[in-house]
Amino acid sequence: METFECIEKRRSTRNFNDLPVEWEKVGNILRAAQLAPSSGNVQDCKFVVVTDKTKRAALANAALKQHWIAKAPVIIIVYSEPKPTQRFYGLRGEKLYTIQNSAAAIENILLAATDQGLASCWVGAFDESMVNSVTGAPDSARPQAIIPIGYSDEEPVMPKRHRLVDLVYINSWKGKIVNIDLLFDDFSEVIRKKLQEAKEAAVEKGPTVGLELADKSKAGLKKIHEKIKEKLESRKKKKEKELDEEIGGEEEVLEDTEKFD
Numbered sequence: 001m002e003t004f005e006c007i008e009k010r011r012s013t014r015n016f017n018d019l020p021v022e023w024e025k026v027g028n029i030l031r032a033a034q035l036a037p038s039s040g041n042v043q044d045c046k047f048v049v050v051t052d053k054t055k056r057a058a059l060a061n062a063a064l065k066q067h068w069i070a071k072a073p074v075i076i077i078v079y080s081e082p083k084p085t086q087r088f089y090g091l092r093g094e095k096l097y098t099i100q101n102s103a104a105a106i107e108n109i110l111l112a113a114t115d116q117g118l119a120s121c122w123v124g125a126f127d128e129s130m131v132n133s134v135t136g137a138p139d140s141a142r143p144q145a146i147i148p149i150g151y152s153d154e155e156p157v158m159p160k161r162h163r164l165v166d167l168v169y170i171n172s173w174k175g176k177i178v179n180i181d182l183l184f185d186d187f188s189e190v191i192r193k194k195l196q197e198a199k200e201a202a203v204e205k206g207p208t209v210g211l212e213l214a215d216k217s218k219a220g221l222k223k224i225h226e227k228i229k230e231k232l233e234s235r236k237k238k239k240e241k242e243l244d245e246e247i248g249g250e251e252e253v254l255e256d257t258e259k260f261d
Ligand SMILES: Cc1cc2nc3c(=O)[nH]c(=O)nc-3n(C[C@H](O)[C@H](O)[C@H](O)COP(=O)(O)O)c2cc1C
Pocket: 010, 011, 012, 013, 014, 066, 121, 122, 123, 124, 125, 126, 156, 158, 159
């Protein structure tokens, strides 16, 4: 699966069917966790894999009675051991890096599961000491996430996200990018917004204003189409240039070969 496709496809899933998870896949997931970045490569995470039915039920109970968790055939608990990170980086290491290190491992786990057709969920609401009493972990080890993994019994839709334009600043705090969707080539979003504006205006301010806006939108769309055309043309030219250069390179090699002959 392509990386971006995998990122888009990942969904928090809370319904699992009875199919068991292949150990090979669990191994790949753990390898992905192991490969996550960590501050100074301190690698302060540990992973407890729970398959035992009674323990899974106990973990669901520890997770503030989120009983659906127990249905997942495999549960990975991501632990951090803050001591080494604290030794290297002091308070910042203990309070921030350990959490970030485990978050990086957690996300890798979720993506590796998705990539292999598995469903998962990042569960953060739980009683830490109850989790440790299920796994037998010492107090010095801090459970950061419980991740139930299995085959999905549902197709969850993506919960709504904030608009990119409200999340991204350029160069300084609150530095808004005007027309961010246009900038990032997300033309479908631009078109959707324009149509929505026209529809809302037609309802709120009467059909005349709505129609005016719709005309404006059409003019805007024409401009966008021209922009797309320009972009495609310049991409085509760039490709042709690259191809020319490539062929040129081959000719050089041929010339060299001739010399050797
Ligand atoms: C730190 C953290 C804690 C979470 N804890 C829980 C949880 O206890 N139970 C749960 O059902 N989902 C939990 N989630 C999942 C979020 O609800 C979910 O990621 C969010 O609604 C977005 O949905 P998506 O993951 O499908 O994109 C948690 C997610 C994060 C990042």
